[in-house]
Amino acid sequence: MNKNNLISKRNQCRLCDSKNLVMAVPLKPTPVAEKYLSEEELNNDELFCPLDLFMCKDCGHIQLLDIVEPNFLYSDYTYSSGRSKGLVDHFEKYADDICKKYLPSENNLVVDIGSNDGTLLKFFKKQKLRVLGVDPANEIAQKATKEGIETIPKFFDKQLANEIIEKYGKVKIVTANNAFAHMDNLREIMEGIKILMNENSIFVFEISYLLDVIQKVLLGTIFHEHHSYHSIIPLVKFFDKFDMEIIDVSRNNIQGGSLIGVVQFKNGIYKKNDSVTEILQLENENKICEIETFKIFSENLKNTKKNIKELIQNIQNDKKIIAGFGAARSGTTLISQMEIGKSIKYIVDDNQSKQGKYSPGDHILVRPTSHMYENFPDYMIILAWVHSKNIIKDHQKYLNMGGSFIVCFPELKIIKK
Numbered sequence: 001m002n003k004n005n006l007i008s009k010r011n012q013c014r015l016c017d018s019k020n021l022v023m024a025v026p027l028k029p030t031p032v033a034e035k036y037l038s039e040e041e042l043n044n045d046e047l048f049c050p051l052d053l054f055m056c057k058d059c060g061h062i063q064l065l066d067i068v069e070p071n072f073l074y075s076d077y078t079y080s081s082g083r084s085k086g087l088v089d090h091f092e093k094y095a096d097d098i099c100k101k102y103l104p105s106e107n108n109l110v111v112d113i114g115s116n117d118g119t120l121l122k123f124f125k126k127q128k129l130r131v132l133g134v135d136p137a138n139e140i141a142q143k144a145t146k147e148g149i150e151t152i153p154k155f156f157d158k159q160l161a162n163e164i165i166e167k168y169g170k171v172k173i174v175t176a177n178n179a180f181a182h183m184d185n186l187r188e189i190m191e192g193i194k195i196l197m198n199e200n201s202i203f204v205f206e207i208s209y210l211l212d213v214i215q216k217v218l219l220g221t222i223f224h225e226h227h228s229y230h231s232i233i234p235l236v237k238f239f240d241k242f243d244m245e246i247i248d249v250s251r252n253n254i255q256g257g258s259l260i261g262v263v264q265f266k267n268g269i270y271k272k273n274d275s276v277t278e279i280l281q282l283e284n285e286n287k288i289c290e291i292e293t294f295k296i297f298s299e300n301l302k303n304t305k306k307n308i309k310e311l312i313q314n315i316q317n318d319k320k321i322i323a324g325f326g327a328a329r330s331g332t333t334l335i336s337q338m339e340i341g342k343s344i345k346y347i348v349d350d351n352q353s354k355q356g357k358y359s360p361g362d363h364i365l366v367r368p369t370s371h372m373y374e375n376f377p378d379y380m381i382i383l384a385w386v387h388s389k390n391i392i393k394d395h396q397k398y399l400n401m402g403g404s405f406i407v408c409f410p411e412l413k414i415i416k417k
């Protein structure tokens with residue numbers, strides 16, 4: 001593995017091709033967040049990649065410009081949406097809502113780009129629609145196919161779009177959920193999506209919403225798979241270039257704050273609703289396309305870091321033990337940006353595929369959750385921040401035994417019995 005070939009740098013905006021890009025949020029380079037290491041791998045040279053966020057001065061899009069080679073990034077990708085009960089329920093509602101609003105006919109085709117384990121498509125299948133997934137994570141794609149959700153194990157592009165319509169015909173509903181934030185070449189992807197569609201089709205995307213990232217200081221959503229940090233103002237301009245329009249947006253609480261947008265051809269059959277105008281107004285009021293907003297965000301991050309480090313120093317001065325909860329991708333960003341790796345004795349996680357491995361960068365051993373009861377830490381810092389509420393609810397016993405949880409975002413809090 002030649003490390004130099006694994007990172008490339010864009011010099012043009014992912015949405016509008018402009019070269020007018022400025023640094024918006026400087027962050028420390030980190031290892032790829034999902035690459036938990038086996039004991040043997042600890043000896044290898046680890047790749048650290050820049051994680052700075054840039055703003056396009058022409059369209060306002062916030063994005064990473066340093067790109068980790070996708071085959072490396074996704075080669076041992078283990079994230080599986082079907083594992084999270086909250087996400088499964090969310091996808092069920094998502095599919096129901098889309099079917100109620102846009103009334104597809106029986107056997108219409110739904111294609112999900114970045115379909116992961118097929119969780120979303122299962123719910124469209126339940127609504128008697130034909131479904132097809134596309135996902136480059138080979139193992140997950142094959143498993144989905146075996147379980148009845150046909151999934152093409154490839155990266156989506158124009159060529160694949162042409163193959164799909166040749167074999168299956170035009171698509172009624174195209175969906176791309178976090179994939180829409182994950183893809184580097186969004187313009188080419190959009191050209192491919194357009195090939196799948198006609199004036200009767202809709203394209204539905206779900207994104208982690210930039211306004212929530214800013215307002216709730218969702219540092220944990222920033223990692224190398226997330227190339228784009230979307231808001232609606234830049235996307236309206238983006239879709240316009242494809243002769244397409246956003247006709248509906250709705251916000252939800254997934255991943256700390258997400259947004260579902262629906263897009264059609266400008267001569268499409270559906271009516272645009274007021275939600276689009278309303279959200280554009282909200283984004284303007286919150287100055288989402290102004291660099292000043294991100295200077296304030298960076299300051300907030302700096303303050304949080306100072307407070308967390310102080311708290312941890314005080315705990316250590318008292319000779320107390322700190323462990324981490326959740327070997328999630330967000331944890332890698334949190335630990336490395338806050339520079340607290342050396343203070344965390346071990347991490348616990350329910351996910352067996354992470355247990356016995358070491359966290360990227362700081363090499364903290366991941367243990368089963370039971371370990372926190374056998375090897376009692378005085379403090380448990382929650383790394384899987386989106387699940388804070390559930391973690392605390394499920395581990396009242398730990399609080400009863402005298403332990404304390406540390407929650408870092410949106411505000412630093414210590415939770416005791």
Ligand SMILES: [Zn+2]
Nearest residue numbers: 013016056059
């Ligand atoms: Zn741009």
